[in-house]
Amino acid sequence: MAEDLDRAIAAVSNRGATWVSRRDAAEYLGRVAAQARDALQRNAEDSDTDVRAAVAKALGDAAWRDAGRSGKESQLTLDELVREIEKPGKREVRVIDGGFEISVALKNGRAQKVRVTHATSEAGADTIRVSTRCGPAADKEMAWALRTNNRLPHCSLAIVDDGGEAWFELVHSLRAQKATAEELRACVKEVAFYGDWAETRLTKGDAF
Numbered sequence: 001m002a003e004d005l006d007r008a009i010a011a012v013s014n015r016g017a018t019w020v021s022r023r024d025a026a027e028y029l030g031r032v033a034a035q036a037r038d039a040l041q042r043n044a045e046d047s048d049t050d051v052r053a054a055v056a057k058a059l060g061d062a063a064w065r066d067a068g069r070s071g072k073e074s075q076l077t078l079d080e081l082v083r084e085i086e087k088p089g090k091r092e093v094r095v096i097d098g099g100f101e102i103s104v105a106l107k108n109g110r111a112q113k114v115r116v117t118h119a120t121s122e123a124g125a126d127t128i129r130v131s132t133r134c135g136p137a138a139d140k141e142m143a144w145a146l147r148t149n150n151r152l153p154h155c156s157l158a159i160v161d162d163g164g165e166a167w168f169e170l171v172h173s174l175r176a177q178k179a180t181a182e183e184l185r186a187c188v189k190e191v192a193f194y195g196d197w198a199e200t201r202l203t204k205g206d207a208f
Contacts, residue, residue: 005032044182047107049193053153056186076181078128082116084181085188104192110206112192112199116184118176126176130155130187132195135202137166148198155191157198168202170195 011017011025040059046052076084082100086093092103099117106112112132119129137145137159145157145168155172172187199208 004028008032041182044186049190050153052186053190056183059180059182076179078116078118078176081128081179081181081184085185091185091188102188102192104188106192106196108196110196112196113208114188114192114195116188119173121173127173128176128179128184129171129173130184130191131158131169131171132191133208134168134170134195134198135208137168141168141202144201152194153190154187155194168198170198 008025008028012022012029014022037059040055043051043055044059046055078099082093082102085091086102090105094101094103096115099115102114102116104112104114114130114132117129117131119127121127134157135141149156155170157168158171159166160169161167170191172191174183174187195208196206199206
């Protein structure tokens with residue numbers, strides 16, 4: 001199949017070829033793209049966190065992700081994106097100051113509260129911040145946190161100050177103008193999964 005794909009790519013780009021061969025190549029590539037998109041979408045809820053993250057990235061990076069949508073999904077507001085991924089019993093949404101809190105039900109019977117808010121980077125980029133609190137940021141845990149960051153696929157542990165106390169939060173950001181519901185859903189689930197894992201390591205409880 002790889003050879004067929006390479007030939008089709010070469011054919012559709014060959015301005016010296018007949019229009020029939022270029023048309024046939026374009027139709028073939030369209031079928032392959034549709035099959036790839038459908039396969040990715042069918043596995044967007046895979047039980048493996050790394051697979052889900054890879055699928056979400058593939059859907060987000062693919063040039064054809066908005067085909068047939070007139071670019072609508074990429075222009076959804078934060079409220080619309082969050083409501084798109086809401087799922088009773090799985091992802092319960094409530095409004096908080098500056099955004100939303102999503103209570104994510106996990107397969108281990110626990111739950112993790114994930115916050116989704118607007119943020120602006122130091123470079124001025126409009127982003128969607130996805131975060132969850134994991135536990136107190138004690139000095140003895142700093143080396144563990146840095147080593148953990150090296151293992152996490154996308155999100156990372158950060159320290160935030162709240163009421164004079166330091167806390168670990170797991171954080172990931174998406175570009176607001178490019179974010180899709182599929183990407184946000186995968187991001188929320190990943191942050192919930194690893195956030196719960198970190199909370200178990202830090203507190204042994206399920207407060208967050």
